[in-house]
Amino acid sequence: MLIFACIAATVIAFIEVSSFLHKGDRSRGGLSYPFAFALLLALVGYSYYLSLVASIPYPLVLAGLVVVPGIALALYAVRHHDRSWSLPTFERPGRVLLLLVGLLAATLPFNKQIYRWGDWDAWAIWNLHAKYLFYPEYWTNLFTNKLVKTHPDYPLMLPSLVAYMWRGVETATPLAPMILAHLVYFAIPVTVFLGLTRFNYVFPAVVALCVFALDTKFIEIARSQYSDTLLAFFILIAFVMYKETQQGIDRRLFFLLGFIAGSTTWVKNEGALFFLTFSFAVLCFHFRNFRTILHYAAGALLPFLILVHFKVVYAPANDLIHAGRGTDLLDLIVNPDRYGLIITYFFRTGFTYYSVVLVLLTLLLIRKIAFVKSLPMLVVGLLLSGYFVIYLTTPNDLEWHLSQSIERLFHHIYPACLYLLLLKVSTHSPGFKTVIV
Amino acid sequence: MRFLYLASTVLLVSIIWLTINKYRDLASPGAYTEPDHLEELLADVKKKLPPGASLGMKANVAPDRVDMLYFKSTLVLAPMVVELAERDTMLILEEPGLPPLALDNYERIVSGGNQELTYRVVHLKR
Numbered sequence: 038m039l040i041f042a043c044i045a046a047t048v049i050a051f052i053e054v055s056s057f058l059h060k061g062d063r064s065r066g067g068l069s070y071p072f073a074f075a076l077l078l079a080l081v082g083y084s085y086y087l088s089l090v091a092s093i094p095y096p097l098v099l100a101g102l103v104v105v106p107g108i109a110l111a112l113y114a115v116r117h118h119d120r121s122w123s124l125p126t127f128e129r130p131g132r133v134l135l136l137l138v139g140l141l142a143a144t145l146p147f148n149k150q151i152y153r154w155g156d157w158d159a160w161a162i163w164n165l166h167a168k169y170l171f172y173p174e175y176w177t178n179l180f181t182n183k184l185v186k187t188h189p190d191y192p193l194m195l196p197s198l199v200a201y202m203w204r205g206v207e208t209a210t211p212l213a214p215m216i217l218a219h220l221v222y223f224a225i226p227v228t229v230f231l232g233l234t235r236f237n238y239v240f241p242a243v244v245a246l247c248v249f250a251l252d253t254k255f256i257e258i259a260r261s262q263y264s265d266t267l268l269a270f271f272i273l274i275a276f277v278m279y280k281e282t283q284q285g286i287d288r289r290l291f292f293l294l295g296f297i298a299g300s301t302t303w304v305k306n307e308g309a310l311f312f313l314t315f316s317f318a319v320l321c322f323h324f325r326n327f328r329t330i331l332h333y334a335a336g337a338l339l340p341f342l343i344l345v346h347f348k349v350v351y352a353p354a355n356d357l358i359h360a361g362r363g364t365d366l367l368d369l370i371v372n373p374d375r376y377g378l379i380i381t382y383f384f385r386t387g388f389t390y391y392s393v394v395l396v397l398l399t400l401l402l403i404r405k406i407a408f409v410k411s412l413p414m415l416v417v418g419l420l421l422s423g424y425f426v427i428y429l430t431t432p433n434d435l436e437w438h439l440s441q442s443i444e445r446l447f448h449h450i451y452p453a454c455l456y457l458l459l460l461k462v463s464t465h466s467p468g469f470k471t472v473i474v
Numbered sequence: 475m476r477f478l479y480l481a482s483t484v485l486l487v488s489i490i491w492l493t494i495n496k497y498r499d500l501a502s503p504g505a506y507t508e509p510d511h512l513e514e515l516l517a518d519v520k521k522k523l524p525p526g527a528s529l530g531m532k533a534n535v536a537p538d539r540v541d542m543l544y545f546k547s548t549l550v551l552a553p554m555v556v557e558l559a560e561r562d563t564m565l566i567l568e569e570p571g572l573p574p575l576a577l578d579n580y581e582r583i584v585s586g587g588n589q590e591l592t593y594r595v596v597h598l599k600r
Contacts, residue, residue, distance in 0.1 A: 130475065130478040130479055131478055133478075134478055134481055134482050134485070137482055137485035137486055138485060140485075140489055141485055141488060141492075144489050144492055144493060145492070148492060148493065151496070151500070152500070152505065152507060153500055153505055153506065153507045153509070153510060154507050154509045154510075154549075157542075157545075160546060160549050161545035161549075164549060165545065165548060165549045168549055168552035168553070169552050169553050171552075171553075172525065172552075172553040174525075174526075175525055175526055176553070178526065178552075178554075179553075181555055183555050183556075183557040183559075184548070184555060184556075186541075186544070186545075186558065187545065187548065211500075211509075211510070212497060212500065212501060215497070215500065216497070219493065
């Protein structure tokens with residue numbers, strides 16, 4: 038019985054959030070769905086965590102998921118005298134057909150590769166954490182030094198989502214994390230496609246679909262059931278939403294942008310670096326508009342408070358930040374061999390797995406398209422610098438650390454970079470614009 | 475226009491059908507991976523020990539394999555707390571072909587196994 042309540046509450050909440058977003062800017066069309074999906078993931082993740090903290094019964098979490106977006110919709114209706122109710126629509130069926138062909142092509146390799154419980158980190162960290170969150174009476178067992186090898190300081194978005202699904206079906210089935218990985222994997226090409234076709238850039242959108250469907254590294258990381266693809270999705274949504282703010286139609290978007298950017302901190306610790314750099318860039322580019330900054334900060338407040346609560350009350354110290362080092366840090370920083378090794382790994386990984394991004398960058402340079410003085414470029418540049426500093430100061434063996442994580446760090450920004458570069462190339466190529474399909 | 479709607483519906487149904495079939499395969503015992511086999515193996519441990527129990531773990535296998543078995547058995551036994559160290563209550567996992575671990579001061583609570591892996595839960599003698 039609970040499973041039906043869980044499915045019904047989740048679907049109703051998704052419809053409510055989609056409708057809420059659609060009211061703000063109807064020209065956005067189907068792009069409101071990926072936004073709604075990201076917002077719903079964040080809402081479910083936070084609701085489930087808060088229900089554990091406050092010992093709230095699961096049925097009340099389901100009720101809250103329906104009631105909270107419902108209240109937001111009602112408030113909007115009263116404030117804007119808009120009592121109509123509608124969902125985002127896809128105006129052009131030809132584009133839907135293209136998208137579905139791309140999704141079918143992406144489904145085949147993903148289905149071939151996915152298996153129960155996923156790769157090492159999936160069962161050693163993410164699903165393991167979810168298993169503790171599945172038991173509301175014992176979930177704090179996770180935060181003991183005895184389990185330090187499973188990194189209990191890692192944020193809880195993915196484990197909360199998995200545990201939420203497990204509570205719905207009342208058993209810890211491995212199908213739940215697989216379904217979640219599948220949905221997030223689908224959401225990325227859908228977001229990029231809709232983000233580009235929203236401006237009638239159909240050809241670049243099809244190129245993006247082909248890249249995602251054929252990219253074995255992207256599929257390999259997505260099907261591993263790690264939280265890296267979830268983080269990549271939130272980072273992508275942040276950039277697509279930022280682009281939407283430039284349209285100037287939906288004034289709520291900076292609030293939602295703050296919420297999405299803040300929510301990356303709840304997915305992975307690397308999300309905190311993204312949130313810092315993104316917020317810094319927003320501040321730099323919009324410091325003259327106090328209202329915009331205020332909206333962004335208000336949106337980011339809840340994710341920030343929840344993260345602080347988790348880190349202060351429950352999470353043990355992080356192994357990279359609290360390694361108890363002092364003088365040896367200077368030795369690491371002044372060692373030129375470390376710089377060489379990191380640069381080598383950066384280039385090798387870029388050329389081996391993310392050559393599409395490099396090709397697009399080259400195209401921008403050849404066509405002398407200015408892209409350096411933009412918010413996205415500042416964020417990506419600062420993020421890469423941040424990754425560099427993390428590797429430079431890592432207490433772990435540098436080569437081991439690089440080999441274990443650099444592909445996944447690049448994976449976090451890969452869909453966003455693809456979207457941003459295709460958008461930039463398209464903006465300066467009028468031939469890419471089509472309204473036929 | 476009608477063709478576009480029809481083709482879209484066919485594609486959507488194909489994606490859903492392919493995915494449901496895949497998940498049906500993944501739900502069958504033929505798709506089980508090691509955590510599932512450990513779940514079956516350690517079912518009696520979950521019955522004997524309370525969910526809030528805390529226990530140590532040892533295995534008579536290579537260090538990499540010990541780590542793997544540790545994480546997988548922690549996943550299976552959660553919300554119990556399993557620690558890769560010697561404690562009053564211990565979970566001992568052993569591969570039958572390798573020399574067994576000697577634990578003289580402990581008494582057995584529950585044991586079992588199959589051809590690939592055996593287990594013992596032992597407690598320090600009073």
